[in-house]
Amino acid sequence: MKSITFYKYQGTGNDFIMIDNRNLEFPKNSKLIKEMCDRRFGIGSDGLILVENDPESDFQMVYYNADGNESTMCGNGGRCIVAFASFLNIFEEECTFNAVDGLHEAKIKNETILLKMKDVDHISETENGFVLNTGSPHFVQYVEELGNFEVFNEGKAIRNSEKFRENGINVNFVEVQDENKIFVRTYERGVEDETYSCGTGVTAAALTWLRNKEADSVQIMTLGGILSVYAEQFQGTFINIWLEGPAKQVFKGEILI
Numbered sequence: 001m002k003s004i005t006f007y008k009y010q011g012t013g014n015d016f017i018m019i020d021n022r023n024l025e026f027p028k029n030s031k032l033i034k035e036m037c038d039r040r041f042g043i044g045s046d047g048l049i050l051v052e053n054d055p056e057s058d059f060q061m062v063y064y065n066a067d068g069n070e071s072t073m074c075g076n077g078g079r080c081i082v083a084f085a086s087f088l089n090i091f092e093e094e095c096t097f098n099a100v101d102g103l104h105e106a107k108i109k110n111e112t113i114l115l116k117m118k119d120v121d122h123i124s125e126t127e128n129g130f131v132l133n134t135g136s137p138h139f140v141q142y143v144e145e146l147g148n149f150e151v152f153n154e155g156k157a158i159r160n161s162e163k164f165r166e167n168g169i170n171v172n173f174v175e176v177q178d179e180n181k182i183f184v185r186t187y188e189r190g191v192e193d194e195t196y197s198c199g200t201g202v203t204a205a206a207l208t209w210l211r212n213k214e215a216d217s218v219q220i221m222t223l224g225g226i227l228s229v230y231a232e233q234f235q236g237t238f239i240n241i242w243l244e245g246p247a248k249q250v251f252k253g254e255i256l257i
């Protein structure tokens with residue numbers, strides 16, 4: 001048996017097991033990762049993230065969903081790994097890191113982490129919503145009374161519909177609160193449940209709200225707290241997209257594998 005040190009982080013309630021894997025000793029086994037993320041039989045989390053060395057930036061982010069599979073970009077996980085890399089003294093105030101969708105910049109500002117997301121040059125409009133990729137694929141639908149909305153059942157049905165079943169999609173429901181504030185709840189692919197917040201999801205929701213408007217920022221309420229998205233629109237493309245919000249270390253532990 002081998003003992004592995006892990007840390008638990010949460011970013012607006014989206015929670016992750018974090019492991020410093022700069023020595024490449026962690027076994028990347030999806031059965032093990034799924035067991036570690038299990039909320040009854042394991043540590044419990046929405047995903048697991050490894051910090052590894054990267055030749056062209058401060059570190060590499062390797063992200064797994066709670067189902068044990070390596071997946072596309074995680075925005076809240078990206079903010080949490082920045083807090084973790086700072087805790088590990090990998091950088092001081094600003095950093096760059098590589099993730100599955102390319103190079104990201106990030107900054108620590110007081111109690112929050114600002115993470116630069118990839119540019120978004122295409123938003124498709126369907127009969128009941130929008131589809132876009134903010135590092136991960138997202139469906140965004142505007143609804144009323146989101147507090148009482150059946151996010152799990154409706155999200156699961158869309159994620160498993162014929163159009164999206166094969167590759168999967170994250171499903172975000174949005175209620176407009178006012179011109180500068182929206183409320184978002186997300187059914188996440190790979191967790192196959194509603195999570196308290198999804199960083200690439202709120203970014204997707206924010207861009208659908210900001211498109212064709214003069215405004216360049218919006219505040220987003222989630223079940224786990226408040227996030228902000230800043231973005232510029234240039235010739236039909238969203239550039240300089242920044243996701244801002246808190247990311248906190250919750251505990252440290254050891255597991256035997």
Ligand SMILES: N[C@@H](CCC[C@H](N)C(=O)O)C(=O)O
Pocket residue numbers: 014046065071072073074075076077136137170188189190191197198199200201
């Ligand atoms: N929690 C996430 C999204 C993680 C990826 C997602 N589950 C997928 O597989 O697409 C976030 O904060 O962005």
